[in-house]
Amino acid sequence: MIFCLAKKEDALQIANIHKKEISEGFLSSLHVYFLKSLYEAIIVSSTSFCIVAKEGDTVVGFISGVTDINKFYTYFFKAYFFQSIMLLFKKMFSISFAKKAFETILYPVKERDLPPAELLTMAVSTQFQRQGIAGKMFLEFLTQMKKRNVAVFKVLVGDELADAIHFYEKNGFVSLKETSIHNNKKSRIYIYNLL
């Protein structure tokens, strides 16, 4: 098993794992090809990165992060705007979809006192869970955050994602507050301090 920075060609495998393993949340409701574009952007943008765990050429887990969430969104919409619009076309006419999309994009504005760096998403394929893979990916993630001079970062996690909450609490994240991005859906914000 190797743990390394993802390459652009890993994006589809990462998107498939995201779709399958992260059962809740706005992103998981989107088409897998939209997620592929999102992960391509995360991999190539200078304000973000993605660590993968690989068995041969097969991605079995990933963890993605940004050093500045606002700069990353700006990059994504500039570089992937037309591609994304086409992939979202059918859903765009749903009012609830449009509302959730805006809530997701605007949450850094609503929560502007939080650090700009963020652990965005993390998942390990079911058959590889509970073998320490997320723990090892997380160590590599911290190395990359340090390399990028990040002192503190946040993670936003849905209240229902018990395994993820357990992982964050066990790995040194400190609970900051609860928030609700999409109506009554509760999420928690945790902070990790690298200093």
Ligand SMILES: CC(C)(COP(=O)(O)OP(=O)(O)OC[C@H]1O[C@@H](n2cnc3c(N)ncnc32)[C@H](O)[C@@H]1OP(=O)(O)O)[C@@H](O)C(=O)NCCC(=O)NCCS
């Ligand atoms: C959260 C998640 C990424 C953790 O991945 P993981 O690779 O299973 O995590 P680890 O193996 O490092 O740690 C999980 C547990 O396995 C245990 N473990 C580690 N190595 C082990 C081994 N060799 N044998 C048995 N157990 C082991 C760890 O001690 C830990 O146990 P604990 O929960 O009792 O503390 C995974 O559960 C997941 O993908 N969840 C769904 C996606 C999700 O919710 N993502 C977060 C939202 S973005």
